[in-house]
Amino acid sequence: MAESDALGNTGRRDFLLKVTTAVSGVGVAAACLPFVASMNPSSDVLAKATTEFDLSGMNPGDMRTVxxxxxxxxILRRSQEQIREMEASNGGLDPEPDRQRVKQPEWLVVSGVCTHMGCVPNREGSGWLCHCHGxxxxxxxxxxRGPAPNNxxxxxxxxxxxxxxxxxQA
Ligand code: FES
Incomplete structure (x- = not known):
């Protein structure tokens, strides 16, 4: 418990100290808000962060690169046969169920960057082949088939x- 001085003002001094600390903390936080807000990406940066694509012109089996x-x-629009085949297997070197890789079975959306050294694989047969290293x-x-280690x-x-x-955007 705080001791009083000769005039009995300790309690009042403690109270004033707490109020001053609280008020200055709020002031600092308020002063920081504009700086924090300025660190958010602007709308044109956000627009570049996303790509919109119209799927309506794609038939089963069609692939587009965006x-x-x-x-x-x-972006691959898969046929019912392709969906059946992919759902029947877990893949190869990096096993993963097909349903975990798609939001709708008909549409596959994946990066076109090989996970080996970053070449762009070509669409060949039922899948993609990376000609850099096979x-x-x-x-x-x-x-x-590697050397790519991951899907x-x-x-x-x-x-x-x-x-x-x-x-x-997910
Ligand atoms: S970069 Fe694709 S196999 Fe090496």
């Missing part, structure tokens, strides 16, 4: 009304 943040993204990926983007990455994306996809 650019997102300077990287190729493969890695092979299936219709789920899973690596079947093609799945970027963040979501579907929006009007048969469109937004890449860059």
């Amino acid at each position: 650019a997102w943040q300077g990287k190729p993204i493969f 890695s092979q990926f299936d219709d789920s983007g899973r690596v079947l 093609l990455e799945v970027p963040p994306y979501h579907f929006v009304a009007g048969n469109k996809i937004i890449i860059g």
Whole structure:
């Protein structure tokens, strides 16, 4: 318990000290808000962070490559047969169920950057072949043959009304 001085003002002094500390803390926080807000990405930066693509022109079996943040993204509209085949296996060198790699079985969305040394694989047969060193990926983007160690990455994306996809936001 605090001791009083000769005039009995200790309690009052402690109270004033606490109030001053609290008020100055709020003031510092308020002063920092504009700086914190200025660190958020601007709307034009956010726009570049995402890529919108209209899926309506794609038929089963079609693939398109779109650019997102300077990287190729493969969008594959899979046929029912392709979906059945991919759901029946867990891939190869980096096993992963197909259902964990897609939001809708009909649409596969994966990075077009080989996980070995970053070449862009070509669509060949039922999957992709990276001609740099021979890695092979299936219709789920899973690596079947190395030297690539991992499956093609799945970027963040979501579907929006009007048969469109937004890449860059989950
Ligand atoms: S970069 Fe694709 S196999 Fe080496």
